[in-house]
Amino acid sequence: MSAVVKIGLGAGAAVLALVLTAGQFTTINTGENGLYVGFDGKVKNEILTPGIKYDGFGSIKVFNTRKITVQSNDLTPKTSDNTIMKDMDVVVTYSLSPTSLFDFYTGYDMTNHGVSNNGQIELMASFIKRLITSAVNQSVDEYPALEVNSSLDKIQDTIKQNLNLALEKNNLAGKIDIESVVVVKADLPEDLVAAVNRVVTAQSEEKEQTVKNRTAELKANENKSLASTITPSYLEYQRNEILREAMKNGSIQKILINGAPVLSIGDGVMPVK
Numbered sequence: 535m536s537a538v539v540k541i542g543l544g545a546g547a548a549v550l551a552l553v554l555t556a557g558q559f560t561t562i563n564t565g566e567n568g569l570y571v572g573f574d575g576k577v578k579n580e581i582l583t584p585g586i587k588y589d590g591f592g593s594i595k596v597f598n599t600r601k602i603t604v605q606s607n608d609l610t611p612k613t614s615d616n617t618i619m620k621d622m623d624v625v626v627t628y629s630l631s632p633t634s635l636f637d638f639y640t641g642y643d644m645t646n647h648g649v650s651n652n653g654q655i656e657l658m659a660s661f662i663k664r665l666i667t668s669a670v671n672q673s674v675d676e677y678p679a680l681e682v683n684s685s686l687d688k689i690q691d692t693i694k695q696n697l698n699l700a701l702e703k704n705n706l707a708g709k710i711d712i713e714s715v716v717v718v719k720a721d722l723p724e725d726l727v728a729a730v731n732r733v734v735t736a737q738s739e740e741k742e743q744t745v746k747n748r749t750a751e752l753k754a755n756e757n758k759s760l761a762s763t764i765t766p767s768y769l770e771y772q773r774n775e776i777l778r779e780a781m782k783n784g785s786i787q788k789i790l791i792n793g794a795p796v797l798s799i800g801d802g803v804m805p806v807k
Contacts, residue, residue, distance in 0.1 A: 560587050565600040567632040569639055579636045595639065597657055599630040601713065604648070604659050606666040617679035617726060623719040624693065626666055626712065630657060634709040658710060662697075669696035683720050690715045 562568045568582035572592040587594055609622040630638065638647075638657040648659030673692035677685050694715045701707050 558589050560589055560594040560596065561585075562587060562594075562596055565598060566596050567599050567635055568594045568596045569635055570594055577636065577640055581632050581635055583632075595655070597630070597635055597639070597655060598650070599632050599635070601627055601629060602656055602659060603627050604656075604662050604666065606663050606670070609667060609670050611671045611674035613674055613677055613679040613682060615678040617723060619674065619679075619682070620721040620723045621719060622670065622674070622717065622721070624666055624670055625716045625718055626662060626693075626697070627714045628658075628662060629711045629713055631709045631711075637709075662710070665697055665700045666693075669693045669700065672696050679722055679726060682722070686717050686720060690717055693717075 560568070562582055562584045564584050566584060568587065570578040570580065570582060570587075570589075570592055571594070572578065577595075582594060603625060604627075605623065605625045607621075607623045609624065610618050610620070611622060612618050635657065639655075642658065642661070644655075646658055646661040648656040648663075650656050670693055673689050673696055674682060676692065677689065682689065694712055697712045697715070698707070701710055701712070
């Protein structure tokens, strides 16, 4: 092998080694996709799928495209009876169409995105959060304050519908998919809660008193009915029946009634003169 060929092979190996050491490998996990950014800062319009990718002289931006969670707290929507909710917290989960990553990353600035705890850019998170506020206001406005908590399932569905309508207006239908909406808190104003508690307490006390009054009335009627059946003749009859049975058994031969002795005679009784 000539010296020229050896030098060529040596130079090629050196270049290959330089390329390999200059870059690094990036892992794109399931549920993620990536975009390649060249050393000159230009983003390549090609979606990278899950797997181990070589960065070369550029870098790979990895984005979560499935089940991105946005939580919007301390919302104060107004109900149909003009009550302002004290605090409402809503969690929305959405996913992105991988084919839209290039448009989201290059067409929207960071004011529309978020950043996860691990530093990963969450595309369109801030944009969705702004839509949540409007969607919640439109949805809660359909219910009076005291029906909000009992209607959360319907309100969640309405919020989701309103979010999808907002996405359509922004030409984002099919690019962003709202998967779920959960209202995790819906607190009423403290003064309204206090007023409701007072009403409930008063109603409970009134009901309890009504029950007591009804019970007393029934007892009085029962006693009155019983008293009406116990006449002097009824008492006399009962007394004679008791005496008759006692004398038949031989347990009583003579008894005094109002100071006068009474003896058994046949099936009847008569006072002794």
